[in-house]
Amino acid sequence: MTPLILILGISTVLLAGLVAVFFVFAPPAPRVARDRRSAPGVEHVSALTRITDRTVGALDSVASRRKSRFFGQEELELAGVQSEPSGFLVLVTSAAAVLALVGALLGLANGSSVVLALLFAALTPVLAKVVLVMRTAKRRAKFAEQIDDMVQMIAGGLRAGHGLSRSITAVATESDSPMREELARVVNETRLGRPLSDSLLTTAARMRSPDFEWIAQAIAINQETGGNLAEVLDQVGKTIRDRNEIRRQVSALSAEGRLSAIILVALPIAVFLLLMATRPSYMSVLFETVLGLISLVIAVLLLIVGMIWISFTVKVKF
Structure with a gap:
């Protein structure tokens, strides 16, 4: 172990001890809450929040001139990230700065601080991209698992006398994520005048779900030809359950x-x-x-x- 690493370790331990003493063993005196110290209707905005908002605004103005983004809005939505692309880019940039500092500290022993700092900073957006891809795959897999229950709920709503749009709205309200967000998108698009079958097919393409595409095609054919949609959905649901059973067996093997x-x-x-x-x-x-x-x-x-x-x-x- 080099003396420099030993000194850094001792400094970190001492800093942790000081934090424990001043913030745990000797906490500050209780203060009046901020909402009691502020005038009614006045919102307190910290300097850090103002700097962050200006940074995000600047990134939005620059990114609006470009047709493609490294972290697009649709990509973040598919991954379930509730953030704007500019805000997510700020987070990735901050993480890259922190990892660059870690790489510089690791390279102090052998003189490769610059190389490791640049390497860690360059790998940060790649790791962020990998995390988004993994979250998207996990979200799509969970969506595929929820299709069976969704079909049964829609068929039950149709048997109870509700219309198709009303049944889909009820399922969108009662389902869990990500089915809730995707069906809410379908409901909002149909309220704006888009055909229901087109919205369902677009959702199937977004989530890359052939099972959901079958449901969309069954609903589109039923709207053109008529018939008992509840029975059709029951047959489609039975096929989907059989496919899910085979999929789980393959996953286990x-x-x-x-x-x-x-x-x-x-x-x-x-x-x-x-x-x-x-x-x-x-x-x-x-x-x-x-x-x-x-x-x-x-x-x-x-x-x-x-x-x-x-x-x-x-x-x-x-």
Whole structure:
């Protein structure tokens, strides 16, 4: 352990002790609440809030001139992130600054502070993109699990004498997320004059759900030809339940392969980070020599190719 790392560790422990003393063992005297100190109707806005609002406004004005964004509104909505693209970009930028500082501190021991700071800062938006993709996939999977209950609720509302629009509105009110948000979007679009079948097909394309597309097609055909829609939805719901049962069986049988893929991908990354923290001098050759940098780039490319290969291997389509 180098003396610099030891000093940083001791400083961190002392700082934590000071925080514990002044904020836990010796808390400040109770103060009057802010709403009692402010005049009625006056909203207190802190300096940090004003700076954040100006930053977000500036980013919105710049991003409005561009047709494409790295973090778009639709992408955030699909991931279930309740934030504007500019606000999310501010969060990613702040995280990149913090990770750059962490990389600089880790590289103090072997003189690679600049390289690690730039690497950590460049990887932050990539990690944010990966997190959004994972949240979107999880949200779509949960949406697919809710389709069976949604079909039964719509069919029950039709049997009770309600209209199709009224049944969908009731399901949108009583369902959980993400079905609630997607059906609320359908209800709002139909109130603005868009045909119900088009809104349902658009939702099926957004969520990449063939089961929901069947429901949309069944409703569109019923609106053109007529008939007992409740019975049609019952048959579609039975087919969806059978498909979900097969999907769960396939997921259980392929769980071992997915776990092996996660371990194989995470193991070299974990070993690299462990060696960087425990033996920085051993890993410094990767950053100080041209051959080391080339080897590092090749290793990252091979890891990405291996991740894509394994993902296609463990993904079973039926």
